[in-house]
Amino acid sequence: MLMGVETAYVPYKRFRNLLDNDFTQIPLYEALEEAMSSKIDYVDKIISRAPVTQEMYKLLDVTPPTPLSIVECFTYDAESNIVEYMHGLYRVNNVS
8 A cells, every 4th residue: 555655856967867876775865975975964844734636645545535744855965955855745644
């Protein structure tokens, strides 16, 4: 069962060869750090709820108005440059 959908954006000019990596073998942040020759410094996250499209409900196999969480992450290097923006849409699991 699909729990979420994430889309990551990175600055092309800085990471032109990023897609040469096999992301089944190396995590994205590891590939970014290797390309930067430094560590990721910090990540800002924003978690919210918002209306989503019927297509996303279908993709996540849930019916409206099932709540979905939206997560946005802004990832920065040591010079406070954005190295990644990620937008994710996730199922909300009910915990009893």
